[in-house]
Amino acid sequence: MAWHVSVYVTLKPSVMDPQGATVQRALNQMGYKAVTDVRVGKFTELEFEAGLSEADVKKQADEICDKLLANPNIESYRFTVEKK
Amino acid sequence: MRFSVPVFPGSNCDHDCEYVLRNVENQSVEMIWHKDTDLKNPDCVVVPGGFSYGDYLRTGAIARFSPVMKSVADFAAKGGLVIGICNGFQILCEAGLLPGALLRNKNLKFICQSVYLRTEETNTPFTNACKPHQVLKIPIAHGEGNYFIDADGLKKLKDNHQIVVRYCDSEGKLTPESNPNGSLENIAGICNVNRNVFGLMPHPDRSGEDILGSHDGNYIWKSILWTKVGVQ
Numbered sequence: 279m280a281w282h283v284s285v286y287v288t289l290k291p292s293v294m295d296p297q298g299a300t301v302q303r304a305l306n307q308m309g310y311k312a313v314t315d316v317r318v319g320k321f322t323e324l325e326f327e328a329g330l331s332e333a334d335v336k337k338q339a340d341e342i343c344d345k346l347l348a349n350p351n352i353e354s355y356r357f358t359v360e361k362k
Numbered sequence: 363m364r365f366s367v368p369v370f371p372g373s374n375c376d377h378d379c380e381y382v383l384r385n386v387e388n389q390s391v392e393m394i395w396h397k398d399t400d401l402k403n404p405d406c407v408v409v410p411g412g413f414s415y416g417d418y419l420r421t422g423a424i425a426r427f428s429p430v431m432k433s434v435a436d437f438a439a440k441g442g443l444v445i446g447i448c449n450g451f452q453i454l455c456e457a458g459l460l461p462g463a464l465l466r467n468k469n470l471k472f473i474c475q476s477v478y479l480r481t482e483e484t485n486t487p488f489t490n491a492c493k494p495h496q497v498l499k500i501p502i503a504h505g506e507g508n509y510f511i512d513a514d515g516l517k518k519l520k521d522n523h524q525i526v527v528r529y530c531d532s533e534g535k536l537t538p539e540s541n542p543n544g545s546l547e548n549i550a551g552i553c554n555v556n557r558n559v560f561g562l563m564p565h566p567d568r569s570g571e572d573i574l575g576s577h578d579g580n581y582i583w584k585s586i587l588w589t590k591v592g593v594q
Contacts, residue, residue, distance in 0.1 A: 296468050349420055351463040352510060
């Protein structure tokens with residue numbers, strides 16, 4: 279058993295995402311005309327020692343996202359915590 | 363004058379900086395491995411271009427936590443001159459020494475070409491040898507040079523006259539066509555409020571001699587020398 283944290287980092291809505299725009303154009307060309315927006319982000323999985331409390335895991339995950347995984351100037355993040 | 367160049371795993375313009383400073387400008391240069399914390403008492407720190415840590419996660423995101431960067435931040439806080447070129451600019455933004463961030467180029471391509479820059483501010487230690495609105499021909503080589511800052515941040519940059527160079531055409535006009543990477547308002551380089559930290563995407567380290575296509579990068583180096591030792 280260990281804590282399993284899934285972190286999602288995406289560009290803020292106000293930040294242009296040329297990669298997402300290119301993927302959207304490709305999808306539209308492939309026939310998926312209903313796709314009206316694409317935002318490409320990053321997915322990171324973290325494993326924490328099982329001995330920590332859930333509150334500690336969340337606190338550390340928050341710090342990790344603020345300090346390294348996301349750049350608050352351009353990105354926002356969210357994460358989920360599970361014991362597996 | 364004494365320059366120090368931090369070297370990260372993946373830096374690849376560290377020797378361009380060393381060469382132009384030592385061989386073209388005849389100055390002394392110390393190369394500082396990123397795990398060292400002693401900057402060797404420099405007058406100016408040059409954070410070089412390249413692909414520190416393979417650009418993993420975000421450009422400059424991991425390099426900013428290298429031990430040497432704490433020393434660079436302390437040096438800057440005391441008023442020391444710091445210039446970051448290309449990946450060096452990205453590292454300074456990630457480290458919070460400069461505001462904003464560098465995003466993926468608008469056209470998603472790595473762009474390697476000569477561009478023109480208009481000197482927007484000559485009242486900095488890095489551009490005081492330039493005339494107002496002087497056009498400099500300097501090359502770029504990057505995939506993530508698309509400068510972004512939020513509306514509040516942009517207002518502060520303008521209020522404090524921190525936008526130092528902008529992409530322009532050969533005549534100094536700011537046009538959408540002369541903006542190679544989609545940077546907000548053609549911004550190519552900015553300084554901090556105290557004007558002792560400067561970051562730019564173009565490479566003055568690769569434009570110190572005509573054989574390289576331009577010697578205009580020397581205006582940046584001459585400015586620094588003029589600031590510190592009073593010769594131009």
